Amino acid sequence: MSGRQRAGAATRAPDTEVGPAELAARYGLTVSGSRPGPAVYGRRLWSRRHFIAAFATARLNAMHTGARLGGLWQVITPLLNAAVYYLVFGLLLGTRHGTHGFVPFLCTGVFVFGFTQSAVLAGTRAVQGNLALIRALHFPRACLPLASTLLQLQQLLFSMAVLMVIVVASGEPVTARWLLVVPVLAAQSAFNAGLAMAVARIGARETDAAQLMPFAMRTWMYASGVFYDLRGLTEHAPGWAAALLNANPALLFIDLMRYALMDSVPRSGLPAHAWPLVLAWTAAVGAGGYLFFWQAEKEYGRG
Incomplete structure (x- = not known):
């Protein structure tokens, strides 16, 4: 054996003496299917933002393709819901009395x-409803609940018009005050995305969650x-109950949107510390x- 061959053998010999873990670390190998850290996972999600947007848009376009009115149902559906609630709560139960501008208030x-x-509801089915896609392609699974949230935001924008x-x-x-619509929607979208991801994990493990969530x-x-102004309840409720009702994130988003769009809703009509509470809930x-x-x-x- 020449001197060069002996030197090459000497440099390769240590590889036979180290364990698999050290070799994997030396050559940058990772376990198949391993979970990256939360920061790396977030960067991978960001790198697939175009996939999330395209997936949400494709689902939106496919939702009403078989209906005669097509995409108009994105506007008709919430209007019909508002009409039904106006009939039940506004007319039959009389909650419209004492509420100025009850129609925009309700809508x-x-x-x-x-x-x-x-x-x-869409987040609950985000994983279970896309098992074929999950098993066929490798991508951060959080893309699915995020895409479902983006889909609902796109539908809301039609309704907001x-x-x-x-x-x-x-x-x-x-x-x-209409300019406040943008930060309110941004905060609610982030809140909804976190909620959708949480229920997506629950729905992936417990299939009955999709039946119970409605x-x-x-x-x-x-x-x-x-359907009604909760101040009529909180004024006569115990202190702890009033504080709990006023800290309800859904109520906060609704009240802030009403304040933004309706000049008849005064600042005093908002729960105390509304914006700090919204930011805390969102984070x-x-x-x-x-x-x-x-x-x-x-x-x-899996499974």
Whole structure:
């Protein structure tokens, strides 16, 4: 053996003396299907933002392709819901009395809560409804609940255009407060995304969650002031109950949107510390839902 061959053998010999873990670390190898850290996972999600947007848009375009009115159902559906609630709560139960501008008041509540409701219901099925895609392709699974939230936001934007027409037709002026619609929607979208990711993990493990979630959302809706002004309840409720009702994130988003669009809603009509509470809810649910979903990344699509 020449001197060069002996030197090459000497340099390769240590590879036979180290363990597999050290070799993997030396050559940058990782375990197949391993879960990256939350920061790396977030960067991978960001790198697939175009896929998330395209997936949401494709689902939106396919939703009403078989219907004669097509995409008009994106506007007709919330309007029909508002009409039914007006008949039941406004006319039959008389909650419209004492509420100035009850029609825009009701429509705002229905549209804004409907955004959260739809995001949660779609998020519950985000993993279970896309098992074939999960098992066929490798991508961060959080793309699915995020895409479902983006889909619901796109639908809401159509409804918001109709809502603004309803508000103006009801006699409310266009004011500078309308600019608050953007931060309110941004905060609610982040809140909904975190909530969608949290229920997506629950729905992936417990298939019955998709059947139970509509009942939970309906209960939440009745406690969120969608159909009536909750101040009539909080004024006579115990202190702890009033504080709990006023800290309801769905109520906060609805009240802030009403304040933004309706000049007849005064600042005093908002719960105390509305904006700090909204930001706290958005940060807690957005980050908490992300981490909760990320922890089970390796489990989705298995079994």
